[in-house]
Amino acid sequence: xxxxxxxxxxxxxxxxxxxxxxxxxxxxxxxxxxxxxxxxxxxxxxxxxxxxxxxxxxxxxxxxxxxxxxxxxxxxxxxxxxxxxxxxxxxxxxxxxxxxxxxxxxxxxxxxxxxxxxxxxxxxxxxxxxxxxxxxxxxxxxxxxxxxxxxxxxxxxxxx
Amino acid sequence: xxxxxxxxxxxxxxxxxxxxxxxxxxxxxxxxxxxxxxxxxxxxxxxxxxxxxxxxxxxxxxxxxxxxxxxxxxxxxxxxxxxxxxxxxxxxxxxxxxxxxxxxxxxxxxxxxxxxxxxxxxxxxxxxxxxxxxxxxxxxxxxxxxxxxxxxxxxxxxxxxxxxxxxxxxxxxxxxxxxxxxxxxxxxxxxxxxxxxxxxxxxxxxxxxxxxxxxxxxxxxxxxxxxxxxxxxxxxxxxxxxxxxxxxxxxxxx
Numbered sequence: 253x254x255x256x257x258x259x260x261x262x263x264x265x266x267x268x269x270x271x272x273x274x275x276x277x278x279x280x281x282x283x284x285x286x287x288x289x290x291x292x293x294x295x296x297x298x299x300x301x302x303x304x305x306x307x308x309x310x311x312x313x314x315x316x317x318x319x320x321x322x323x324x325x326x327x328x329x330x331x332x333x334x335x336x337x338x339x340x341x342x343x344x345x346x347x348x349x350x351x352x353x354x355x356x357x358x359x360x361x362x363x364x365x366x367x368x369x370x371x372x373x374x375x376x377x378x379x380x381x382x383x384x385x386x387x388x389x390x391x392x393x394x395x396x397x398x399x400x401x402x403x404x405x406x407x408x409x410x411x412x
Numbered sequence: 413x414x415x416x417x418x419x420x421x422x423x424x425x426x427x428x429x430x431x432x433x434x435x436x437x438x439x440x441x442x443x444x445x446x447x448x449x450x451x452x453x454x455x456x457x458x459x460x461x462x463x464x465x466x467x468x469x470x471x472x473x474x475x476x477x478x479x480x481x482x483x484x485x486x487x488x489x490x491x492x493x494x495x496x497x498x499x500x501x502x503x504x505x506x507x508x509x510x511x512x513x514x515x516x517x518x519x520x521x522x523x524x525x526x527x528x529x530x531x532x533x534x535x536x537x538x539x540x541x542x543x544x545x546x547x548x549x550x551x552x553x554x555x556x557x558x559x560x561x562x563x564x565x566x567x568x569x570x571x572x573x574x575x576x577x578x579x580x581x582x583x584x585x586x587x588x589x590x591x592x593x594x595x596x597x598x599x600x601x602x603x604x605x606x607x608x609x610x611x612x613x614x615x616x617x618x619x620x621x622x623x624x625x626x627x628x629x630x631x632x633x634x635x636x637x638x639x640x641x642x643x644x645x646x647x648x649x650x651x652x653x654x655x656x657x658x659x660x661x662x663x664x665x666x
Contacts, residue, residue: 300464300543302460302461302547303461303464303465303467303540303543303544304463304465304467306460332539333468333536333539333540333543334535334542334543335542336539336543336546337543386450386453386454387454387550387553387554388450388453388454388457388550388554389453389457390453392457392460392461392547412546
């Protein structure tokens with residue numbers, strides 16, 4: 253049986269990132285918790301990727317709307333800062349979707365925060381020969397790189 | 413907890429918030445004017461991080477000072493004398509070297525501050541700091557890369573970097589000042605001891621300057637007053653521009 257809390261988690265988790273619309277907030281690890289109390293109030297916890305991420309306000313409004321559309325009028329969306337978000341929370345599905353979208357996903361890390369993969373592969377041709385052009389990209393979470401193989405510039409979702 | 417103690421924590425949080433907001437605005441002034449497109453994007457990205465940090469810190473300040481003021485009230489409806497940011501962040505952008513040196517000196521200070529604050533007894537400040545330190549690592553790395561490139565670059569870039577360093581160095585003393593507010597928050601383990609922050613900052617900055625073939629200026633004149641609301645002349649002009657919209661249209665919202 254699907255409990256209301258499980259169903260709400262699915263509903264809230266379907267909200268997409270307005271800046272990278274192939275990713276849901278569940279993929280990103282931005283959705284932290286969904287609770288429903290005895291009186292039917294729904295509380296959703298989300299966490300910012302970066303302190304100044306302008307997508308957060310949009311995500312917050314979208315989550316509330318999705319939950320209301322699912323029939324729960326009383327909804328509160330909390331922004332929680334601790335523990336701080338990390339790209340290690342991004343799901344494998346999220347990493348795959350990013351790659352297909354043309355953005356190199358963040359590289360996985362072990363517990364000691366060491367990268368398990370040295371190179372950033374080109375999401376277009378798969379070449380391991382890529383260089384960083386700029387540390388900061390079109391959104392706070394991305395850097396700009398270029399592939400030496402196919403010469404295409406691309407965005408890399410920075411490990412954070 | 414006494415009323416005085418609560419006030420000190422609020423003032424401390426406000427100092428952190430004002431530092432972030434003012435530097436964020438200075439960096440945003442580079443928008444469309446940076447030397448390259450990538451740099452334009454980088455400086456405004458850093459500005460955005462700092463703005464986000466400022467917003468979280470103003471929200472915490474409003475809880476600590478008990479006024480419940482909104483972020484906009486802190487940013488747009490206070491006068492110059494009410495701002496308690498350090499003088500370093502309000503200095504004009506100058507040429508690109510001045511901006512790079514300011515970023516190096518301030519980001520190194522902010523990194524040590526956030527690292528220590530991550531262990532604060534104030535859980536909310538600790539959470540903000542743990543989030544912010546990851547961002548500041550990028551800011552410092554960016555400033556370090558430019559410092560190395562320009563300091564150890566051409567004769568002209570080296571000259572400009574050394575000159576920027578001489579110009580801004582005096583303002584760094586204020587970052588580590590102690591007063592009744594810092595004494596109180598350090599005693600309650602809300603904040604790190606400024607002396608410890610200074611030691612870590614000194615080591616980090618000295619290493620980068622050495623590698624960039626830049627000379628650490630001698631410590632002499634040390635302007636102060638920012639933490640008490642006494643600012644340098646350029647700050648009033650910056651504030652007038654930053655607050656213009658809210659002053660002209662009270663209560664304006666996006």
